Amino acid sequence: MAWPESVDTLLANKDGLAAFRTFLKSEFSEENVEFWLACEDFKKTKSSTKIASKAQKIYSDFIQADAPKEINIDFHTKNHISQNISEPTLSCFDDAQRLIYSLMAKDSFPRFLRSEAYKELVKKQQNGNQKRWLPFL
Incomplete structure (x- = not known):
């Protein structure tokens, strides 16, 4: 399993991402991964009308003061986004x-990586691998 290597491998893996999101929920910080995923989706947007509406949604969900899933970023970064969101x-x-990823x-x-959620994931992964080989025993 490659997840301990980096956040990238974790975020790119469906099961790893699901376990990480569950862990962040337990820590009341799932908005970080939700924001990161929303940005990844946003960067793939082709239509200029969709760019405006998606940007506005990300802004109202995560950036503006008292946003329902407000992320913790510095004033300078938040201010820069606010000035350019139009x-x-x-x-x-x-x-x-980048700040949230960091x-x-x-x-x-x-x-x-130290959590019970991760330990369960590793156990499930190991059990899954063993089951796959059972017919050959």
């Missing part, structure tokens, strides 16, 4: 996404 670009959330990588991810 004419958003595909990179308008990049700085905030927070997850340095803070949440190491705690996740």
Whole structure:
């Protein structure tokens, strides 16, 4: 299992991502991974009308003061996004996404690796691998 190596491998794996989200929920910080995923989706947007509406949704969900899933970013980054949200670009959330990624990588991810949720995931993974080989025993 490659998850302990990096947050990237964890976020790219369906089961790993699900377990990480559950862990973040237990810590009341699932907005971080939700914001990161929303930004990943946003960067793939092709239509300019969708760029504006998706940017507005990300802004109202995660960035603006008292947003329902407000992320913890510095004033400068938040202010920069607020000033540019009327004419958003595909990179308008990049700085905030980098900050949140860094927070997850340095803070949440190491705690996740020590958590019961992670231990359960490893156990399930190992059991799944053993079952696969049973017919050959």
